[in-house]
Structure formats: C-alpha cells, structure tokens
Amino acid sequence: MSERRVISVIVSNEHGVLTRITGLFAARGYNIETLTVAPIPDSKYSRLTIVTSGSPRVIEQIIKQLHKLIPVYKVIEHEELIEKEMVLAKIPLGERLADVEALCKAYNGSIVNVGKDGIIVMVADEPKRVKNFVHALSTFAPKEIIRGGVVAIER
Amino acid sequence: MxxxxxxxxxxxxxxxxxxxxxxxxxxxxxxxxxxxxxxxxxxxxxxxxxxxxxxxxxxxxxxxxxxxxxxxxxxxxxxxxxxxxxxxxxxxxxxxxxxxxxxxxxxxxxxxxxxxxxxxxxxxxxxxxxxxxxxxxxxxxxxxxxxxxxxxxxxxxxxxxxxxxxxxxxxFDYPQEMRLETYKPTYKGNMRQIKKAVEAIAKAKKPVFYLGGGIVRSGAYELVREFVSFTQIPAVETLMARGVLRYDDPMLLGMVGMHGTYAANMAMSEADLLIALGPRFDDRVTGKLSEFAKYAEIIHVDIDPSSIGKLVHVDYPIVGDLKNVLKEMIPLAKEKVDSARYENWREILKRYQELHPLSYEDSGEVLKPEWVIQRVGEKLKGRARISTDVGQHQMWTAQFYPFTRPEEFITSGGLGTMGFGFPAAMGVKRGVPDEIAINFSGDGSILMNIQELITAVEYRLPVINIVLNNHYLGMVRQWQTFFYDKRYAETDLSMQPDFVKVAESFGGIGYRVETKEEFDRALEEAISKNVVAIIDVIVDRYENVLPMVPAGGSLYNMLLEYKD
Missing domain, CATH: 3.40.50.970 (Thiamin diphosphate (ThDP)-binding fold, Pyr/PP domains)
Structure with a gap:
C-alpha cells in the first residue's frame, strides 16, 4: 500500500550534496516524484522538498537513510502542510484570450507575457489544482507546459 | 600557524x-x-x-x-x-x-x-x-x-x-576537536526503551541473544559476556560476531544463519524474544523473512537507526552505542531477571544441540578441511589471529575454529570479497606483531591477491596461508551439486600453479601436504621459521558445508546431510 509523502530536507550548502540525495534514492529503488532545491536565505543550508511515495516502511527507511547522510541537518516529515506547485504554459495567440484569462483567474494565476505568437500564463496552486488546471488548459492547444516541483511549509 | x-x-x-x-x-x-x-x-x-x-x-x-x-x-x-x-x-x-x-x-x-x-x-x-x-x-x-x-x-x-x-x-590549522552540526550520532540509549526491553526479557520464556558485529566494533564484548552469564540466556552469533563469546561458553549455540548450527537456527525459529545486540538481520542470517523468528518479539540495539526496522518489525528499538546501552541495561536486568525462568528452554536447546551437533566425517584416506581447521585451533587457540578469504573454507573456519575473543576472526562478511584474506592478514600482523597470523584460504581466493607474497616478504609480515585446496571453487561447486544437477560450470580449478614454487619464488616458504602428519610438520615449521608461508593442503574435493539453509529458505529447514 503506497502513500504519497512530502519530505523536506535541510542540507549543508556544499558541492555534491544533491547527488548524495538522488543517489540514495536511485541506489535503493525509492521514487522521486518531484524535487525542488534552493538555498535558505541567510544561512549555510539549502532546503530540498521531495515528493515521494512508498509503503510506510519504505518511507520510514527513506527518512532514516536521509538522516544518515553526513551533510543532512534535518529531515522534516510533513503532517500539516501547505503545498504549492507552479506551472508555466505557452498558448498560441489564436486562442480565445478572455477564456484563457478566466481560467487562469479561477486558479489564482495570470497572463505573465504576451508575445508575437503566443501568451505565457502562470499558476501557483496546490498540486491537485495544478493538475486540474493543466487538464483544463488542453482545450487551448498549449505549445508547452512546464511544471515546477512542490514546495511545502508546515502550517 | x-x-x-x-x-x-x-x-x-x-x-x-x-x-x-x-x-x-x-x-x-x-x-x-x-x-x-x-x-x-x-x-x-x-x-x-x-x-x-x-x-x-x-x-x-x-x-x-x-x-x-x-x-x-x-x-x-x-x-x-x-x-x-x-x-x-x-x-x-x-x-x-x-x-x-x-x-x-x-x-x-x-x-x-x-x-x-x-x-x-x-x-x-x-x-x-x-x-x-x-x-x-x-x-x-x-x-x-x-x-x-x-x-x-x-x-x-x-x-x-x-x-x-x-x-x-x-x-595548517588542524582542529583539536570535531563537532559537526549535521552529524550527531546517538550514543546513549533511551532509558524508557531500555526499561521496557528489560521487562520483556524478564517475562519471556524462550529468549535468545542474537549477537552481531556491532558488539566487536563497540568493544562491548565483556559486557555481553556478563549479560549472558548472569541471565543464562542462550546465545547465537553471526559471522561477524564470532569470538564475542568464548567457543566453550555453555550458553553459546554457535553461529546462526545459512551455515549456522541446528540448535542456533532452531533457537531463532522457536524463540519468543530475540535480544539483538548489534546485528543487521542480513539475509544470510534470516533466511526467508516471513518465517524468521515468527514467534518472537524483538529487542534491537544498534547505533545506526536505519538498521533498526529495515527488514523486520522491531518491538523494542534502542538506538545507541552498545557499551553505553548495556551499562544501563545490565544493572536493571540484574534486579529483574531470574535465570531459573529459562531452564526449560535451555533443556530444549540442549536436546537440539545433542540431536544435530556440528560434525563431519573424518577420513583415513584424505584430509578433511574441517580437521585442518580444528587442528590449527587445538594448537594456536587464543594466540593467533585468523583471517579468511571467502567461500567454503570461510564457513568451515567460522564453524570449527575455537574462537576465544573478538577481533580474533578477520573476515569479509558483508561483501564477501575473495582475495581479502591475505592482504588483511598482513595488516593484522602489522597491527599485532606478537601474535601468529593465519590466513585460511581456498585455491580460488588465494590467487586473487597472490602478488602480496612479495610485500609480506619485503616487510617481514610472516603470514601463514593455509590453502584448503579442493581444486574447485568449492562453494559455487557445492551449490551446483545441490541446486544445478551437478552441472559444474566453470568451477573446476584442476589447472593450478605449483603453490610451493610460487611461495619460494617470492622468497617465502611453501609446503604441499596430503596427510595429517605432513600438515602438523608443515605448520610447526612455518611457525618456527617465522616467514611468509603457503601450506597447500590437498583436501577432499567433494566436502560440503553443512548444515545449509538454501537461499531464500526458512531457517528451520536445514539440509543436515548430503548423500550422493
């Protein structure tokens, strides 16, 4: 029985640390669904947010194995969290702009750029809603859809 | 600076x-x-x-x-x-x-x-x-x-x-102390968990100590010996823990696992409590996981949290250094544990020991590898360090050598590296020069780092390599006999160098022996000459390591004998 989990990992900002984490997942056959990394402001640490899935025993092992890596400072298993994911999409100019805009609004997004041959829209919302948004977007024949990974914060 | x-x-x-x-x-x-x-x-x-x-x-x-x-x-x-x-x-x-x-x-x-x-x-x-x-x-x-x-x-x-x-x-600003914010091993066990574990021991009927290599690394063997001796709870050792208890400790049931003793494997299978001190539940120990110790609650003490619960569910996890944990645990156990409580259990296990003791059939015609190992044990027990390579000879050594202390048995357990034994024995000899360094090897393994003869000669590291030579990659041959209908694919090592000349050409000394008397003489001479040696011991080609739990099988289903 597989469950989805969001894990945040606080690591020292040093070269090779990302490989240690992804290497651990690869070597032990764990899944990474999404992964985001950025330095934590005013510190020597970075924060990784990993969405993974597995049985409770696998999740427990993932967390213990992450802890075991020397540059890992903290592993946070989220219980009560706010998750957001970002998506960017390019839509041909020929599409109904007003409809596109309405759709973006419905998902707290906006048109961020209008160019010669297309418009670019952006939405940042919960992963489930982003999925719905991407689905709805398909009626506008998007040329490109780029999803970011999940970022999460404890409530 | x-x-x-x-x-x-x-x-x-x-x-x-x-x-x-x-x-x-x-x-x-x-x-x-x-x-x-x-x-x-x-x-x-x-x-x-x-x-x-x-x-x-x-x-x-x-x-x-x-x-x-x-x-x-x-x-x-x-x-x-x-x-x-x-x-x-x-x-x-x-x-x-x-x-x-x-x-x-x-x-x-x-x-x-x-x-x-x-x-x-x-x-x-x-x-x-x-x-x-x-x-x-x-x-x-x-x-x-x-x-x-x-x-x-x-x-x-x-x-x-x-x-x-x-x-x-x-x-050159060399730090005196090292403190890392991201790395803080847990040395002290959680007191509440320790108390609960002691209570579990006190109310168990069929407890077993499951002793692992962590005891050796932690330097906790004296505490373990004390714990075993006052509780009178039977114990099994993993390959890496050989020597934690003395070979003649009445509570020691022997090695556990694929080539463990009948009594040790049955003890694990029938126990109602495992007191696991520093093992890692390796597949060569557990056999089929769903059948492993299935009537037992498990106490697991380990310094590595990721070892605990990795393969089996643990009821009493204790993260900490064994030495520290045992120092807390033993006084509590002394108050609560009554050794008489386990008398019936000890009787049952004693019967198992008598039913199928570790044994081999000696022969008047050909040397048996088990005899060679026992013989070395008789002569050198307690004053030699024993390294091995990997294969049948390694298992026989683990089974038949009379270990008296930890750090006496030097073997590649986890990775199973052929070619480890000889160079490791050189390191051993360099570290403890006053003791005799023996390397039990096979005719397969010894060739994987044979070039080190010259290193050992040059630096005067007189390792005695006892090659149990069956002209086979014996362990693979054994599996082929048992599980592959005797199709001996690429395991026949009949083509061999002259090991005596090999040793001599590097400046060492070589013996080829086929009888007990020749072996005794060669060993004695190699020890007294104090030079690098190979004793090429021609042994029974078809000897098998028994008992054996087939890979993936349950611990209680052991092959106890093989009749052709």
Missing part, C-alpha cells in the same frame, strides 16, 4: 592522528604526498603490489587493532583498484581512511590522463567522501575524515585530493 603545502599537511595530519602505518601505492597524481613521506618518515609506509591489497591491509589492521586504518592510492586506475577495498570495509563497518590523488583542478572534467570521477564512484561504498577543492579546506577535511571513520557507526571515508591542491600552500 605554520604555512605548508597540501602534501605536507597530509603527512602532518597522519602524525596528529597517531598513524603508525600507511599501506599504499604511488602514482602521478599523488606524487607530491609521496615526496613528503620520503622527507618526513613519520610513519611506516608499506608498499603493497596492488591498490586493492593496500585497502584490505588497512582494513585488516583496523579490524585487529580497533584503530583507523589508512591507505594512499593515486588517481584513475589506482583509485578504481581500491574500490573493492572500500566496499568491503563499508559493508562490515570498518574504520579506514583512503586518500587518493586526483588530476589537477583545472583538468577535472576534461577526461585527462588517469582521471576518473572518484567521489562519484566511492559515494555509495563509503560512509562519506570528499573532493578537496582548496588547500584551505584540507586540514579540516582530514580531521573530519578520521572523526567520521571512527565515530558513530564506523566506516570507510575517502578523501580525493587534486594534484595542484597538494602543491598549494596554506595554513
């Missing part, structure tokens, strides 16, 4: 860490360091004839002495040759530091001569590794390497140093 080159820092760091010996092999990228070795002579450098052997020797030294073993190798092929040594030490949690040269920083990533992504390769087979990008980082990294190797769950640490970094000049 003293200014010096990176290369000098390396040798100064060795001095600070009280390193007395380094095993290694020079090459282009690490020449700056070797130049400093030449100038300073802070420690003995032993030039092995292969980098793999250098790391195994450092590993054997660490296993025998409890100190950190050190090896130096060069970049590229020097490093890749060392990888098997790192992986061997990693699987058995042995504290070693391996320093490799690397091409200069400016050439990294250009596929330069003898360049390989060393830290990329060593990452999954080390506790931690470093690529040193600036000489300023070097003193701290060297200190950290030693600290990481020996603290917490020990393990190998690899430091890769580009050639220009060893030439750069910097301040």
């Amino acid at each position: 003293q200014q010096m080159t990176g290369a000098r820092m390396v040798v100064e760091a060795m001095k600070r860490e009280n390193v007395e010996v380094v095993f290694g092999y020079p090459g282009g990228a690490i020449m700056n360091v070797y130049d400093e070795i030449y100038k300073h002579r802070y420690f003995q450098h032993i030039l092995t004839r292969h980098e793999q052997a250098a790391v195994h020797a450092a590993d054997g030294y660490a296993r025998a002495t409890g100190k950190v073993g050190v090896a130096f190798v060069t970049s590229g092929p020097g490093f890749t040759n060392a990888v098997t040594g790192l992986a061997t030490a990693y699987m058995d949690s042995i504290p070693i530091v391996v320093i490799s040269g690397q091409v200069p920083m400016s050439m990294i990533g250009t596929d330069a001569f003898q360049e390989i992504d060393a830290v990329g390769i060593s990452r999954p087979c080390t506790k931690h590794n470093f690529l040193v990008k600036d000489v300023k980082e070097l003193p701290f990294i060297l200190k950290e390497a030693f600290y990481l190797a020996k603290s917490g769950r020990p393990g190998p640490v690899h430091v890769d140093i580009p050639k220009d970094v060893t030439a750069q000049i910097g301040e």
Whole structure:
C-alpha cells in the first residue's frame, strides 16, 4: 500500500550534496516524484522538498537513510502542510484570450507575457489544482507546459 | 600557524592522528604526498603490489587493532583498484581512511590522463567522501575524515585530493576537536526503551541473544559476556560476531544463519524474544523473512537507526552505542531477571544441540578441511589471529575454529570479497606483531591477491596461508551439486600453479601436504621459521558445508546431510 509523502530536507550548502540525495534514492529503488532545491536565505543550508511515495516502511527507511547522510541537518516529515506547485504554459495567440484569462483567474494565476505568437500564463496552486488546471488548459492547444516541483511549509 | 603545502599537511595530519602505518601505492597524481613521506618518515609506509591489497591491509589492521586504518592510492586506475577495498570495509563497518590523488583542478572534467570521477564512484561504498577543492579546506577535511571513520557507526571515508591542491600552500590549522552540526550520532540509549526491553526479557520464556558485529566494533564484548552469564540466556552469533563469546561458553549455540548450527537456527525459529545486540538481520542470517523468528518479539540495539526496522518489525528499538546501552541495561536486568525462568528452554536447546551437533566425517584416506581447521585451533587457540578469504573454507573456519575473543576472526562478511584474506592478514600482523597470523584460504581466493607474497616478504609480515585446496571453487561447486544437477560450470580449478614454487619464488616458504602428519610438520615449521608461508593442503574435493539453509529458505529447514 503506497502513500504519497512530502519530505523536506535541510542540507549543508556544499558541492555534491544533491547527488548524495538522488543517489540514495536511485541506489535503493525509492521514487522521486518531484524535487525542488534552493538555498535558505541567510544561512549555510539549502532546503530540498521531495515528493515521494512508498509503503510506510519504505518511507520510514527513506527518512532514516536521509538522516544518515553526513551533510543532512534535518529531515522534516510533513503532517500539516501547505503545498504549492507552479506551472508555466505557452498558448498560441489564436486562442480565445478572455477564456484563457478566466481560467487562469479561477486558479489564482495570470497572463505573465504576451508575445508575437503566443501568451505565457502562470499558476501557483496546490498540486491537485495544478493538475486540474493543466487538464483544463488542453482545450487551448498549449505549445508547452512546464511544471515546477512542490514546495511545502508546515502550517 | 605554520604555512605548508597540501602534501605536507597530509603527512602532518597522519602524525596528529597517531598513524603508525600507511599501506599504499604511488602514482602521478599523488606524487607530491609521496615526496613528503620520503622527507618526513613519520610513519611506516608499506608498499603493497596492488591498490586493492593496500585497502584490505588497512582494513585488516583496523579490524585487529580497533584503530583507523589508512591507505594512499593515486588517481584513475589506482583509485578504481581500491574500490573493492572500500566496499568491503563499508559493508562490515570498518574504520579506514583512503586518500587518493586526483588530476589537477583545472583538468577535472576534461577526461585527462588517469582521471576518473572518484567521489562519484566511492559515494555509495563509503560512509562519506570528499573532493578537496582548496588547500584551505584540507586540514579540516582530514580531521573530519578520521572523526567520521571512527565515530558513530564506523566506516570507510575517502578523501580525493587534486594534484595542484597538494602543491598549494596554506595554513595548517588542524582542529583539536570535531563537532559537526549535521552529524550527531546517538550514543546513549533511551532509558524508557531500555526499561521496557528489560521487562520483556524478564517475562519471556524462550529468549535468545542474537549477537552481531556491532558488539566487536563497540568493544562491548565483556559486557555481553556478563549479560549472558548472569541471565543464562542462550546465545547465537553471526559471522561477524564470532569470538564475542568464548567457543566453550555453555550458553553459546554457535553461529546462526545459512551455515549456522541446528540448535542456533532452531533457537531463532522457536524463540519468543530475540535480544539483538548489534546485528543487521542480513539475509544470510534470516533466511526467508516471513518465517524468521515468527514467534518472537524483538529487542534491537544498534547505533545506526536505519538498521533498526529495515527488514523486520522491531518491538523494542534502542538506538545507541552498545557499551553505553548495556551499562544501563545490565544493572536493571540484574534486579529483574531470574535465570531459573529459562531452564526449560535451555533443556530444549540442549536436546537440539545433542540431536544435530556440528560434525563431519573424518577420513583415513584424505584430509578433511574441517580437521585442518580444528587442528590449527587445538594448537594456536587464543594466540593467533585468523583471517579468511571467502567461500567454503570461510564457513568451515567460522564453524570449527575455537574462537576465544573478538577481533580474533578477520573476515569479509558483508561483501564477501575473495582475495581479502591475505592482504588483511598482513595488516593484522602489522597491527599485532606478537601474535601468529593465519590466513585460511581456498585455491580460488588465494590467487586473487597472490602478488602480496612479495610485500609480506619485503616487510617481514610472516603470514601463514593455509590453502584448503579442493581444486574447485568449492562453494559455487557445492551449490551446483545441490541446486544445478551437478552441472559444474566453470568451477573446476584442476589447472593450478605449483603453490610451493610460487611461495619460494617470492622468497617465502611453501609446503604441499596430503596427510595429517605432513600438515602438523608443515605448520610447526612455518611457525618456527617465522616467514611468509603457503601450506597447500590437498583436501577432499567433494566436502560440503553443512548444515545449509538454501537461499531464500526458512531457517528451520536445514539440509543436515548430503548423500550422493
């Protein structure tokens, strides 16, 4: 029985640390669904947010194995969290702009750029809603859809 | 603060860490360091004839002495040759530091001569590794390497140093103490868990001590002996824990697992409580997991939280150093545990021991490998260190040698590295020169690092290699006999060198023996001559290691005999 989990990992900002984490997942056959990394402001640490899935025993092992890596400072298993994911999409100019805009609004997004041959829209919302948004977007024949990974914060 | 080159820092760091010996092999990228070795002579450098052997020797030294073993190798092929040594030490949690040269920083990533992504390769087979990008980082990294190797769950640490970094000049600011914000091993066990565990022992009817290699690494064997002796709870040992209890301890049921004794495996299968001290529930011990100790609750004490609950559910997890945990546990247990409670259980197990004791059929015509091992035990018990390679001879040694203390048995358990035994025995001999160093090997394994004869001769490390020669890759042959209808694919080693001449040509001494009298004479002479030796013992070709739990089978389903 597989469950989805969001894990945040606080690591020292040093070269090779990302490989240690992804290497651990690869070597032990764990899944990474999404992964985001950025330095934590005013510190020597970075924060990784990993969405993974597995049985409770696998999740427990993932967390213990992450802890075991020397540059890992903290592993946070989220219980009560706010998750957001970002998506960017390019839509041909020929599409109904007003409809596109309405759709973006419905998902707290906006048109961020209008160019010669297309418009670019952006939405940042919960992963489930982003999925719905991407689905709805398909009626506008998007040329490109780029999803970011999940970022999460404890409530 | 003293200014010096990176290369000098390396040798100064060795001095600070009280390193007395380094095993290694020079090459282009690490020449700056070797130049400093030449100038300073802070420690003995032993030039092995292969980098793999250098790391195994450092590993054997660490296993025998409890100190950190050190090896130096060069970049590229020097490093890749060392990888098997790192992986061997990693699987058995042995504290070693391996320093490799690397091409200069400016050439990294250009596929330069003898360049390989060393830290990329060593990452999954080390506790931690470093690529040193600036000489300023070097003193701290060297200190950290030693600290990481020996603290917490020990393990190998690899430091890769580009050639220009060893030439750069910097301040040698060597830290006295090491504190890392991101690495804080748990040494002290949780008191509440310890109390609960003791209560579980007190109310168990069929408890068993399941003793693992962690006891050896922690140096906790005296406490374990005390614990076993006042509780009178029967105990089994893993391969890595051989010698924690004395061979003649009445509570010792023997080795557990694939080639464990009947009584040990049955004890695990019927127990209602396992007191697991520093094992890791390896598949060679547990057999089929769903059937493993299925009536038992489990107490598991380990310094590595990720070992606990990795394979089986644990009811009483205790994270901590065994020494500390046992110091808390034993006084509590003394109050609560009544050894008389387990009398029936001991009776049952005694019957199992009598029903199927460890045995072999001796022969008047051909030497039996088990006899050879027992014979060495009779003569050298307690005053020799016993290394092995990997295969049948390793299992027979684990079964039949009378171990009296931990660190006496030096073997590659986790990785199962053929070719480990001889170089490891050189490291052992270097670490404990006053004891006799025996390496039990096979005719397959011994050839995997035979070049070390010259190292052993040159540095006067008189290892006695006892080759149990059955002209087969015996363990694979045994599996082929049992499970592959005797299709002996590529396991026949009838084609062999003359081991006597091999030994002699390197400056050692060789014997070929086929009878008990010849063996006794050869062993006695090798010991008294105190030189590097190979005793080529021609043994029964078709002897099998028994009992055997077929891979993936349940511990209680043992093959106890094999009749053709």
